Amino acid sequence: MEQHEWNVTAEEHGERIDKVLTVYETEWSRTQVQQWINHEHIKVNGKPVKRNYKVSTNDHITLTIPEPEELEVVAENIPIEVVYEDEDVIVVNKPRGMVVHPAPGHRSGTLVNALMYHCQDLSGINGVIRPGIVHRIDKDTSGLLMVAKNDHAHESLVNQLKKKTTKRIYKAIVHGVIPHHHGTIDAPIGRDYTDRQKMTVTEKNSKDAVTHFTVLETFKNFSYVQCELETGRTHQIRVHMKYIGYPLAGDPKYGPKRKSLQINGQALHAEILGFTHPRTGEDLLFEVPIPADMSQQLTFLRSQ
Structure with missing residues (x-):
């Protein structure tokens, strides 16, 4: 216990x-x-x-x-896009709308359900609910996720995240026209006192959080940005971009109340993922393009 x-x-x-x-x-x-x-x-x-x-x-x-109840997680034949796989790790391109692991209200249809059907040898460090999961991306964020297939790989990948040696780069569409090309947001993140379902920038009971961003394009009322995580706090990019006045388009939790773009969820995609292979020591780097719905929105914004 x-x-x-x-x-x-x-x-x-x-x-x-x-x-x-x-x-x-x-x-x-x-x-x-x-x-x-x-x-x-x-x-x-x-x-x-x-x-x-x-x-x-x-x-x-x-x-x-108390010790958690061991809930049965059923393997489900759900198609997943495997970008890379060997005996130690799997890298997948998670679609927008898919929950990473089972939780109340999402017992099935998750990435874990799909992974358990795809392979039987996931790391057991996080128990039956989150086998192999070393980091997460939000349900309505798409993109790259690394998964451990054994405990040695799991510990190695977690240590790389803690030491900030992994590379995690995202693409996002945000509200507003950002007037400069580069920036760093160094602002601690903790639970929002007024809404426990949200995170916020706060000095009280928070953890350090650093996001580097580059403006790729600007439009009439939006900007297309690249964000690189130095830390990996819950909702970090969503909270940080809202904090500087440029919330993510389509974000139901941190964005404007009004519908902004025709996209189901925040316009955020984990495009690049890099880490050191836990067994060979080789530096691995993966990249997947933004999904079709984000691409369509960029095409629409460029036409305005």
């Missing part, structure tokens, strides 16, 4: 405990934290509390995360 401990700061005094804990770890949802509270996996000063408990300065919080 995984153990966590915290002492409440004066700044957090009076906040609900479920809110405080979802700020500490952005991957935990408020619903998940509330379930842990209900089952007494979370205690304050050694005693269980209600989920509406308001913390006090110097409260000592302990969390014992």
Whole structure:
């Protein structure tokens, strides 16, 4: 079982405990934290509390995360575009609209379901729900994803991500005309206090996040950009581009309320992926073109 401990700061005094804990770890949802509270996996000063408990300065919080339930993940004959494969790694071109791994509401039709049909030897480090998955891209983002076929490859690829030695370059269409050609966004990202389903740029309980961008083309009301990730935070490009005033076209979470372009989801594509092969040490670099719907939107914008 995984153990966590915290002492409440004066700044957090009076906040609900479920809110405080979802700020500490952005991957935990408020619903998940509330379930842990209900089952007494979370205690304050050694005693269980209600989920509406308001913390006090110097409260000592302990969390014992139970072992996850092993849910059956069924292999499904779903076509996937395999860009590269050997005995250690698979590189796939994920289509827009496909979820990477099973989760509530998406038990089937995911990339993991497809990978399990395609091959049987995925890394077991992340358990049955996320076998082989070392990083993710959002459901409505298309593009390249690397997957580990054994635990040695998994650990190697994760370490490369942590050391920032992988290359991850995206193409995106954003609202607004960016007046300069290059830029770097160095702004920490954490959970949004007002909307737990969103991330935001914040100094409080955040992680460092760096995105480098280059403007490739500008149009009447949009720009076509290339973004290179130095870090890999949740929704990083979407949050960073919104932060500087140029949100992604078609982004339902961070973009304008009005429909912008005729595209189902954010206009974001993971075009280039590079890493060192975990067994041979060879530097590998892969590139896949933007999908047809993004290409069509660029053609439309150029005609305006």
